[in-house]
Amino acid sequence: MPTFAIVILVLFSAALAGVLVVRPAITVSRAGKILAFGVLFFLPLFSLVAGMENEMQRSESTAFCLSCHIMEPYGKSLHIDDPSYLAGAHFQNHRVPADEACYTCHTNYAMFGTVKAKFGGLRHLYVYYLGKPPLPENIKLYEPFNNRECLHCHLGARSFEAGATHNADPATLPAIKANTLSCVSSGCHDSVHNVGHWGDKVKFWNGGS
């Protein structure tokens, strides 16, 4: 449900509840009782669930992640005009949905990946508002990036399975699939965001959202 529709629903529910607050005597009639149940039970709970669902979806958007200024350099890295930068290349070429770029790669695709990501987000909020947030270049992943997140899309793709570098050594592809050789390990796709290490030569692409 679009946000504006939920806001209208919420305000409509509040207006109806306002009628009950001003004139509670209308609940004497049978219709009034039904109205009271709808306005003070069903509508508020429905509005709350719809609002929370909307906020959960919004939390998956790139704009949401980048709304914390500590994330600004990471947002900027999506526009680096250099295909060797993994995050930028994926974002600019829509290999990930541009409006959910962060969430697509930084959610693990295990059973509780989404829940884990949401709890991680709550922890980020705590650190951001009540703790001591690190410098952007000092932000680290909780655990090494799992190839599973890459293979969610790339497994079975011709460019991955038949890629010359991936097949140069017969042990490489099985090692990648077993997560014993990281996709982002040194010498492979090791330029991801590289915040704090761009230097002066890096250029930025002006397109995209």
Add this chain to the structure above:
Amino acid sequence: MHPGGSMERRLRISGIMVITGLLVEALCLAWSQPIAFVVLVCIGGALIGLGVLFFLYSLLSASSHPASSSGAAAGK
């Protein structure tokens, strides 16, 4: 005092909590900041939840004391 006065007062309190919670929710939906979700759940959700629970409590207490709620919602 009006016999339904107690029930009416409870309906008003419940309604005010629900309205406040809904207004907080509307503000959070319009406020595109990560903290909005926490405010929505912790303040908006709590107010709406308390309002709904208080409304249900009013219904239960009214049904257990029908004489005192003859003029309002659950008393009849």
